[in-house]
Amino acid sequence: MSMIKVSATSRTAAVAGAIAGVVREHQRAEVQAIGAGAVNQAMKALILATGYLRLDGINVSCVPEFVEVTIEDKVRTAIKLVIEPERSPDTSGAA
Numbered sequence: 001m002s003m004i005k006v007s008a009t010s011r012t013a014a015v016a017g018a019i020a021g022v023v024r025e026h027q028r029a030e031v032q033a034i035g036a037g038a039v040n041q042a043m044k045a046l047i048l049a050t051g052y053l054r055l056d057g058i059n060v061s062c063v064p065e066f067v068e069v070t071i072e073d074k075v076r077t078a079i080k081l082v083i084e085p086e087r088s089p090d091t092s093g094a095a
Contacts, residue, residue: 003030003080006045008037015041016048023053023060023083031081034069039079046081059086 004018015031022029033042046062053060065080 003032006031006033006038006042008035008041010038010041010045012041012044012048015045016052019045019049019083020052023049023058023085024056027085029083031083032067032069032078033081034071034076034078042079042081046083049083053085060084061086 004015004022006015019029019031031042031046033039050060060083063082063084065082067078067080068075069078070076
């Protein structure tokens with residue numbers, strides 16, 4: 001599974017489709033964005049992807065993380081969104 005990289009000029013619908021497709025196939029998607037514009041596009045895409053997946057009966061959760069990436073010998077801080085299907089609540093009664 002590869003990282004979905006989002007820029008400020010990424011098309012949200014295309015990124016949303018990629019997120020939904022990766023979650024369906026691999027049960028997990030990772031999205032990376034650097035900069036305010038890219039994070040904005042990534043969040044809009046995540047919202048759209050959540051709707052696409054919900055139509056298939058898949059509810060997802062997202063955990064945002066800071067990660068450091070090296071680009072042209074410079075260390076930059078990126079936002080990584082880890083998107084996974086929500087786990088079903090345990091109904092067995094075990095605590």
